[in-house]
Amino acid sequence: MKFARYLLIAIAVVACLPLKGYAADVKVIANSSVSSSSVSADDLKDVYLENKDSLGGAHVEPVLLKGGAAHEAFLKTYLGKSDSLLQTYYRSLLFSGKGSMPKALGSDAEVVAYVAKTKGAIGYVSAGASTEGVKTLEVH
Amino acid sequence: MRQGLAVLIVVLACALPAMNAQEIKLFDRTIQVHGFASQGFVHTDQNNWLTMNTSNVGSGQFTEFGANASTQITDSFRFGAQIYDRELGQLGRWHPQLDWAVADYHFRRWLSFRGGKVKTTMGLYNDTQDMDFLHTFALLPQGVYSTDMRDATLAHYGGDIYGTVKTKKAGDFSYTAYGGDRRDSLYGGYPYNLQMHGLYIQKYGGPVVGGDLRWDTPVKGLLAGTSYMYEMITAHELLNPSVALGGPNILTPSLEWSKDDFVNQYYASYSKGNLRVDSEYRRYYRDQDIFSGAFEIQTDIRPWYVSGSYRINKRLELGSYYSHFIINGNINVPGQSFSPSVSDPDRHLYDKVVTARIDLKRFWYAKIEGHFMDGYGGYYYPDGFYPMVNPQGVTPNTNALVIKSGFYF
Numbered sequence: 001m002k003f004a005r006y007l008l009i010a011i012a013v014v015a016c017l018p019l020k021g022y023a024a025d026v027k028v029i030a031n032s033s034v035s036s037s038s039v040s041a042d043d044l045k046d047v048y049l050e051n052k053d054s055l056g057g058a059h060v061e062p063v064l065l066k067g068g069a070a071h072e073a074f075l076k077t078y079l080g081k082s083d084s085l086l087q088t089y090y091r092s093l094l095f096s097g098k099g100s101m102p103k104a105l106g107s108d109a110e111v112v113a114y115v116a117k118t119k120g121a122i123g124y125v126s127a128g129a130s131t132e133g134v135k136t137l138e139v140h
Numbered sequence: 141m142r143q144g145l146a147v148l149i150v151v152l153a154c155a156l157p158a159m160n161a162q163e164i165k166l167f168d169r170t171i172q173v174h175g176f177a178s179q180g181f182v183h184t185d186q187n188n189w190l191t192m193n194t195s196n197v198g199s200g201q202f203t204e205f206g207a208n209a210s211t212q213i214t215d216s217f218r219f220g221a222q223i224y225d226r227e228l229g230q231l232g233r234w235h236p237q238l239d240w241a242v243a244d245y246h247f248r249r250w251l252s253f254r255g256g257k258v259k260t261t262m263g264l265y266n267d268t269q270d271m272d273f274l275h276t277f278a279l280l281p282q283g284v285y286s287t288d289m290r291d292a293t294l295a296h297y298g299g300d301i302y303g304t305v306k307t308k309k310a311g312d313f314s315y316t317a318y319g320g321d322r323r324d325s326l327y328g329g330y331p332y333n334l335q336m337h338g339l340y341i342q343k344y345g346g347p348v349v350g351g352d353l354r355w356d357t358p359v360k361g362l363l364a365g366t367s368y369m370y371e372m373i374t375a376h377e378l379l380n381p382s383v384a385l386g387g388p389n390i391l392t393p394s395l396e397w398s399k400d401d402f403v404n405q406y407y408a409s410y411s412k413g414n415l416r417v418d419s420e421y422r423r424y425y426r427d428q429d430i431f432s433g434a435f436e437i438q439t440d441i442r443p444w445y446v447s448g449s450y451r452i453n454k455r456l457e458l459g460s461y462y463s464h465f466i467i468n469g470n471i472n473v474p475g476q477s478f479s480p481s482v483s484d485p486d487r488h489l490y491d492k493v494v495t496a497r498i499d500l501k502r503f504w505y506a507k508i509e510g511h512f513m514d515g516y517g518g519y520y521y522p523d524g525f526y527p528m529v530n531p532q533g534v535t536p537n538t539n540a541l542v543i544k545s546g547f548y549f
Contacts, residue, residue, distance in 0.1 A: 042306065051304045051314075052249045059215040080360055082414055084451055091274055091548070096259040096267040097220055097242040100172060100210060101162070120215075 026073045029134040030122040031115050034058055038138040039122075044078050047122065049089070050099045055122075063111055063123035064104040070126040078139070162549060169211055172220075177205035178272045178546025187516065187538045188529040190288060191229030191332060194540065201229045202544070204272065206239055216246045224270065229529070231288055233327050239270070240295060248303065255299035261316040261352040262367040263405045263420050266293055273548040276449040276459035277495050278507040283443025283465030284405075284422045288329025288522050292424075293369065293403065296320035296348050312356040319349045322371060329522035334375075336519065336527050338383025339394065343376040346398070361412050367405040373398045379431065384473075399436075400427040414451035420444060430473075439521050440468040455499050463491040467521055478520065485536035486518035504547045511540040 028044065030036075036056040039047075046052035048062045065071035067083070075081055081089065093099025105111045108129035115121040116133035125131065164171050182189060183198030192199035203226060210220025224239035226232035244254040259267035268274050269285045279287060298320015305313045323345040324330070331341040354365030379394035381387025407420040421444040429436055447461030466488050469478045479487050495509040516534045517523035525534050 046249065046304075046306075051312075053215065053246055081411070082451070084414075084457075085411060085416070088274055091271070092268045094172075094174060094210075095176070095206075095208065095222065095271045095274070097208075097210075097222060097240040098244070098254070098259070098267070100212070100218065101174070 025127040026070045028137045033119045059120045062102045066104045074124045171211045175207035176548035180544035184540045218244045250303040278509040278542045278544040281445035281463035283463040291324040291328040311358045317351040322348045333522040338380035340378045346373040364408040369403040396430040419446045435473045437471040457497040459495040465489040485515040488515040489517040490514040506545040509542040513538040
């Protein structure tokens with residue numbers, strides 16, 4: 001029991017450590033087939049956590065960045081998970097037969113290109129990235 | 141062990157160039173293909189553990205691998221399957237299994253269906269306990285997620301209904317309700333354990349129903365939940381009465397069956413940044429008639445654990461847990477009884493664990509883990525210590541070193 005007590009104290013100390021702050025400098029984009037022009041933060045989280053697969057009655061497919069500042073900002077702002085926890089979450093679904101692994105792409109340009117050509121795709125890119133061929137969704 | 145290591149290396153060498161090639165096109169359909177493999181080594185300072193000969197140099201009979209394929213048939217309908225195989229000392233023994241095969245129809249966020257061989261939703265890690273690469277620890281807290289007894293709860297042949305209900309201020313509630321049939325492998329810990337009593341299981345399983353309710357609370361990062369399972373299990377066996385009953389040295393058919401058999405589980409998890417803290421409590425109660433109804437045994441297992449893990453950086457994660465396992469019970473076989481006190485080493489197993497997980501590359505990891513165990517839990521319920529690999533008896537304390545490496549794609 002002493003060991004359990006010390007473990008709990010150590011966990012409590014680490015939990016109080018300050019975390020790095022993030023600015024939400026990321027924008028959410030979608031294929032033109034997605035009729036909505038806005039999405040709630042809750043719905044966006046549900047889509048990315050595979051609890052929801054439609055917006056405004058249309059099927060949607062989430063797309064991720066593999067890494068980078070926009071990726072970290074999106075995870076922090078909308079999903080509340082670190083990248084390692086999110087990847088573990090997806091793999092838990094995939095390898096237990098309860099979900100699939102969303103597509104992950106290496107750059108803003110790749111995400112924009114994929115979202116532009118894929119019906120139902122939604123993704124996120126840096127706030128300053130070119131979004132030619134896709135629509136930007138307002139997140140409320 | 142050498143064979144397992146060689147297989148792992150060859151598979152790794154072939155798979156590494158293809159690590160990113162996880163989608164294939166077949167007849168205009170995209171199929172996702174994924175897999176994993178791991179190789180472990182266990183050394184104990186005394187007592188042989190998990191059916192391996194670990195107390196001398198150690199044992200590498202700790203290998204597992206699997207692969208799955210899945211595809212989206214329509215926007216709402218997905219199908220996939222996974223095969224799995226392992227060797228864990230005397231368990232598994234390279235008998236491949238269908239791990240799951242599921243058809244999943246997503247109707248609404250609050251109502252969906254899946255059927256086939258389905259991984260059972262229970263607690264935090266029941267449905268992923270055999271996926272080593274998902275976890276910080278080389279061995280999950282063995283009181284709740286005993287690797288030798290995982291057939292008891294891992295999957296069912298049947299169907300689930302499931303969904304998530306969102307509330308405005310009280311968080312989200314996710315539910316799963318299931319019904320089906322449990323069919324255990326003949327190479328798990330329970331069939332192996334029964335051999336000490338002269339019983340050789342030919343078929344083991346039965347109907348199972350249950351559910352899970354988890355609450356993603358309004359407190360960011362905090363999840364809590366509860367699970368319940370009820371089952372009626374029957375074992376068809378061959379009995380050699382000379383082993384445990386003083387009878388003739390013959391094989392005769394025998395049965396055992398559940399009279400009351402259920403699992404309650406409560407759990408919570410908190411994650412903030414790179415920190416994760418989990419805790420679970422499980423009660424597994426079983427009242428069964430054995431030796432074709434001649435005798436009866438009740439076992440009441442009540443394990444719990446607290447664990448914490450922290451990711452230091454992209455490569456290194458540290459973790460620790462305390463696992464607390466207690467067995468209560470009654471048996472009316474002449475000459476057999478449970479020890480009178482929980483403080484007796486055959487009535488408990490307390491395990492303190494420290495772990496380091498190193499992510500060597502994006503899909504390749506290694507773990508090094510120390511276990512400091514007090515007690516061994518006795519022989520009425522498989523909990524890692526078996527008399528067949530400990531013919532001199534089991535001493536009260538065991539310290540173990542577990543090293544594991546694996547990859548996934």
